[in-house]
Amino acid sequence: MPPSDDAPVRTRDAPTPSGPDSFTAHLWQASLPIHERILGHPFLAGLTAGTLPDEVFRRYVVQDSHYLKGFARALALAAGRATDDEDVVFLATAGAEAITVEHELHASFISAFGMSPADVDDTPRNPTTTAYVDFMLAHTAAGRYPEALAAVLACFWIYREVGRELVAEGSPVPRYQRWIDTYASDEFSAQVDRLLEIVDRHAATLGDEGRNRFAQIWLQGCRYEWRFWDAAFHDETWPV
Template sequence: MESISLVARKQCDALWQQSFRHPLVQGIKNGTLPLEQFRFYIKQDAYYVREFAKLHGMAAAQSDDADVVATLLKIGLGLAEGELQLHQKLFQTLEISEQEWKTFRPAPVAYGYISHLYHVVSKGSLGHSLAALMPCPWLYYEIGLQLKDARPKEPIYREWITEYSGEGIEKNMEIERALWDETSRSASDEERREMIHIFMQSSDYEYHFWEMAANLKDWPTYGKGENAYGQKSTVH
């Protein structure tokens, strides 16, 4: 029987190809992406990574194996320290102030993606949790491989490519992939189908994350001091 990760990857290939070809990804590669779109993306991604790190702590609590617990906590800590340091550096370059970040609210797709992850992880099954969490590092690793030789003129895009084509993301991805395969080895056919479905849901959110940033898709009238009904907002 093929490993669950390999089956899931094959079933999601068409969707992942859309991410590889997405104008935002190609714009980073070629250095042609408008900085306004990248700026919007980085704020959403910083929110995502912060929550993604915490979700690894929740997933770690689902195992009684000390090695598994330590592995997931280490990955979560690495995310919190590594990628968030990158985001902080990019925040400075993009002139995203502390006040702007303090008042930031995630856009619908980013909020929906994280809500999806919390929903799955809250159910308490490590195999299902890893199915939900895996597409992010795995997809970014493959994007990093495709972009690693690119030399866009915009320095901020070169930094982003360097981060996601490094050895660290590959190592963590392979560790989590092996853990998912091992955890799911004794799963029933129905459980495997459910996990693959969850993997596909997360993969779909990954694609729409690019779409969100490319189209600057935020809440209606968000940030204009009015709600969707044209009234002044009193919510802070």
């Protein structure tokens, strides 16, 4: 059950490279109730208002560092399952860039909090981070190629749309503004559009069962994205 302290929601349709009748457009429509909850979450509201406590953002950055390492591995596994050379190059490059983000964007945040990379490594992954990473790795390692694409799609697409929403408001806190600008950038948006084009191309080869399976995995990824911010906000830990 979502927390009762969510802020008022904001949402809009997300354009897709293949148009309003594409498979990805239908995926986005199916995810709108989750996306609305994401945009209304107090974590994101605190970023733009500048009121998010440093400790909450620190928890998020540490867990995101753990997550991005798993995400990079998931992209590498997805690249290994790709059937098109261009897809292999895109996914493998995206995996390498995920590691670059972890080292460049997060390193400055972690240093500002007086932490070292060793401190981050010594901090356990919380339940949500563990579950989300395992979810991605399971589908990219053992699923068919479309299922691998579905498992990594939410991190790209949700963050792009969150960045687009938040950049219009901005943040008075420089580190929060830098985070927003990263995901609102034209470079990141072009990367997302490329992945959406790949998804639409492969969706054309799937039957109804395959498309339904893809949508189920995509929606589960969206739910994990909501939980990731919520876990940091509420200091989720292992109960035992």
